[in-house]
Amino acid sequence: SMDTIPRFGTETPHEAKLAELMDNIDAWGLNIFDVHNYSQSHSLTSVMYTIFKKRNLIETFRISPQKLINYLVTLESHYLDVPYHCSIHAADVTQAIHVLLLIPSFENTFTDLEILAALFAAAIHDVDHPGVTNQYLINSDNELALMYNDTSVLENHSLAVAFKLLQNEDCDFIENLSDEQRKILRQISIDMVLATDMSKHGAIMQTIQSFHQSLKAKQCKDSNSNSSTNDSLVLTEQKERVQLLREMLHCADLSNPTKHLSIYTQWVDRIMDEFHYQGDRERSAGMPISPMCNRRTADIEMAQIGFIQAIVEPLWQMWAQLVYPHCQQMLDNIDSNRQWYEYQISNRSSRNNTSDKTTSQSHDSKEQDKLKG
Ligand SMILES: COc1ccccc1COc1cc(C2=NN(C3CCCCCC3)C(=O)C2(C)C)ccc1OC
Ligand SMILES: [Zn+2]
Numbered sequence: 308s309m310d311t312i313p314r315f316g317t318e319t320p321h322e323a324k325l326a327e328l329m330d331n332i333d334a335w336g337l338n339i340f341d342v343h344n345y346s347q348s349h350s351l352t353s354v355m356y357t358i359f360k361k362r363n364l365i366e367t368f369r370i371s372p373q374k375l376i377n378y379l380v381t382l383e384s385h386y387l388d389v390p391y392h393c394s395i396h397a398a399d400v401t402q403a404i405h406v407l408l409l410i411p412s413f414e415n416t417f418t419d420l421e422i423l424a425a426l427f428a429a430a431i432h433d434v435d436h437p438g439v440t441n442q443y444l445i446n447s448d449n450e451l452a453l454m455y456n457d458t459s460v461l462e463n464h465s466l467a468v469a470f471k472l473l474q475n476e477d478c479d480f481i482e483n484l485s486d487e488q489r490k491i492l493r494q495i496s497i498d499m500v501l502a503t504d505m506s507k508h509g510a511i512m513q514t515i516q517s518f519h520q521s522l523k524a525k526q527c528k529d530s531n532s533n534s535s536t537n538d539s540l541v542l543t544e545q546k547e548r549v550q551l552l553r554e555m556l557h558c559a560d561l562s563n564p565t566k567h568l569s570i571y572t573q574w575v576d577r578i579m580d581e582f583h584y585q586g587d588r589e590r591s592a593g594m595p596i597s598p599m600c601n602r603r604t605a606d607i608e609m610a611q612i613g614f615i616q617a618i619v620e621p622l623w624q625m626w627a628q629l630v631y632p633h634c635q636q637m638l639d640n641i642d643s644n645r646q647w648y649e650y651q652i653s654n655r656s657s658r659n660n661t662s663d664k665t666t667s668q669s670h671d672s673k674e675q676d677k678l679k680g
Contacts, residue, residue, distance in 0.1 A: 382469065
């Protein structure tokens with residue numbers, strides 16, 4: 308008999324709790340760590356399956372639910388158990404791009420196929436990530452660097468692994484797409500995942516500036532012509548729509564500081580664990596230790612303030628301008644989170660001057676509770 312598919316794609320004794328969490332699938336404040344815990348560590352499968360159902364993609368593309376789940380569970384199992392670049396990060400980025408695609412400005416912008424490709428790209432973008440940077444793979448003569456000639460090594464590898472898994476008959480959930488649709492899905496996914504390579508960040512920032520100016524100019528012209536159009540962006544060229552999707556995935560990938568402090572600090576702990584473990588491997592291999600990867604000298608708060616000021620805030624400010632006022636919550640969270648880290652630093656110095664040494668952890672958590680409000 309057709310064994311029924313569980314409501315969120317995977318069996319869990321906490322289905323009621325998971326249902327409560329999934330009511331927030333469209334919200335920026337979804338707690339992806341709770342989803343991971345209540346889905347028996349299947350956050351990527353349950354988030355993707357819930358989004359596909361909600362967006363009616365299973366009907367639109369005549370997807371076999373069982374093959375979709377087979378693919379998602381297999382993809383999830385090919386994310387490694389590393390602190391940051393694990394399947395929870397993929398689930399987090401996938402849910403983030405789903406929320407960004409819901410912004411009213413994009414109501415009439417993307418085709419169903421482009422939305423399918425964007426969600427697929429987010430889900431696969433870091434699969435089989437070994438928890439070290441491209442530079443480490445290059446410096447350590449890793450076979451992946453050899454395979455991909457030192458160019459976007461991790462990003463090329465994740466794409467290859469993700470598409471390899473699709474060749475499995477039981478996992479080919481896009482079997483009913485036409486050849487043309489499969490070609491477009493593959494083309495958009497490759498473009499978007501390769502754009503998550505941080506070495507491309509500068510180039511993306513360059514194009515965003517000029518691209519958004521041309522879009523705003525276009526938007527004014529359109530709205531003047533017929534006042535009926537709401538603020539939704541209509542882009543005739545697929546190339547332009549893919550440019551937007553590329554930026555959107557990059558924003559989703561760099562969205563940790565745009566989340567509530569209690570979520571953001573968990574991602575900081577995870578990335579520092581991953582970078583420090585890389586630093587340990589570099590130290591024991593006698594390699595130069597990458598910046599911020601040396602657990603003995605790392606200044607976690609300074610690294611976050613630098614990350615926000617140099618990378619995350621400028622990117623999200625440019626993005627928020629295009630979709631104003633729909634991303635103010637992200638900018639507000641970035642600002643309050645940066646202030647919290649600045650407060651930690653200022654507090655650190657005064658704390659060092661006091662005689663009684665309150666343990667930093669309990670002190671911070673008390674501060675954190677105060678800030679939670
Ligand atoms: C430049 O920021 C940092 C440096 C060292 C320690 C910590 C930070 C700030 O914290 C984060 C950093 C990243 C990333 N940093 N980078 C790269 C790494 C190589 C250095 C040059 C460019 C940045 C990435 O590719 C990702 C996106 C994984 C992701 C989440 C973070 O915090 C939640
Ligand atoms: Zn990522």
